[in-house]
Amino acid sequence: MLKHYRLDNKHSKALKDFDPNDTAGFKDKEKILAEFEELKEQLQEEQEKLFASKSHGVLIIFQGMDCSGKDGVVKKVLSGLNPQGFRAESFKQPTSDEALHDFLWRTHKVTPAKGYITSFNRSYYEDVLITRVHGNIDGKEAGKRLKHIQHFEKLLTESGTQIIKIFLHISQDFQLQKIQERMENPEKLWKFDPSDLEERRYWDDYVKAYENVFSSTGTKNNPWYIVPSNHRWFRDYLVLKIIVSAFKQLNLAYPKIDTTQFNSLRPVPVES
Amino acid sequence: MLKHYRLDNKHSKALKDFDPNDTAGFKDKEKILAEFEELKEQLQEEQEKLFASKSHGVLIIFQGMDCSGKDGVVKKVLSGLNPQGFRAESFKQPTSDEALHDFLWRTHKVTPAKGYITSFNRSYYEDVLITRVHGNIDGKEAGKRLKHIQHFEKLLTESGTQIIKIFLHISQDFQLQKIQERMENPEKLWKFDPSDLEERRYWDDYVKAYENVFSSTGTKNNPWYIVPSNHRWFRDYLVLKIIVSAFKQLNLAYPKIDTTQFNSLRPVPVES
Incomplete structure (x- = not known):
């Protein structure tokens, strides 16, 4: 099932070949609820093995248009993780210090150590997306990056x-509806940014820039996953499924420890 | 003169082709003293322009065998810099956190921002030197790195x-003499490390590993400089000359500011 949403050297498709309304045949949220909970538990178990073995780090990258649900997916899918082994990073407009370094500097320093999981809400990919769309860099510079x-x-x-790269795929109509919701709902108003309305005009340019990203950086080991995101419940389910599947491929295991070394040890109660 | 000490794609030489006792014809320290002071002033002026213009960052990498004088050269050559725009970094055995990341992680995060100078006493090059010599990585892994x-x-x-890469070149006899000095002088004893005596046995392996580094990473833009270092005064002089020369090639200038914008401003004394 995941293969269908995968973009790598061998499976190159245009973004328009993916339907943002796709739910893989599931009719509604109820149908996947049990599996969703089961997957969440599996993820927690995988995180524990990752932390114990320190054999790998896991980096989860979320990209997508404004209102595609990057914040939401972190909250819904990753909130069950043990915070001690997980960090959610978010990248906005570079700070003045960040802008004085190479474009990979600010992200490299917060990549996960072995044993840890880090999620990126936006990433170094913005440096070939928003900058390219607004003409701050040309095609040649984008190619170098x-x-x-x-x-x-x-x-x-x-x-x-292990890098997991996820693109949250929504339609233009869906985006408009979300922006309107933000403008009208007092509890969502804080997320409304007038520049989102401006950015909408560049939709086609973003699609072009993203397709360039997918074809250049979607590889066998580090594919992109295009996640249909007009239906939030399906988006969360598919993202979780992708992440758990990536963990399983690591074949994580608790470290094997020779317990004979403990033979002479006998825990005794402390006398008080 | 500097060309003679330069190693890049076009000028490939073996380390043994460089004489650690070389002083470029200068008889003693007195002969270069005036120029040394003059160069130090030039470096300070260059640093000021770098800081004002924020057009470049400058990274100075020092590598060399034990006792080659990496600490000394930082002290003697870079001590006149404005500390606000300069940081001296030093890399020892990786910490447990560093060891859980890729080998470039700990150095990348302290690379200089534009406007700043950073010196590396040892660097990411150790990850293809000491590790290679002691067989922690094989030739294939070294090639990847x-x-x-x-x-x-x-x-x-x-x-x-701007990256400036400097190898401080000493002879085996000179190293032995320095180790003995450290062992005998109470004020230098703190720098003595018994493992230095052990490491000496790997001299030829280090030479081989270094020559591999020079031929792989000495390029037109980022050459290696082999600095004869048996004579401390010549070492300091040549290192300073290399650094100042690299700065001059950047053609740094104070930012041009349109002063007509200040025409309406008139500084007036504050009434107390």
């Missing part, structure tokens, strides 16, 4: 970091 | 960081 991203992800991968 | 270093230095260079 994409090469640097390839090498960087290779470095992380070779060092034991 | 050298490729990552190439890409990493390209990233920094394209982002405006």
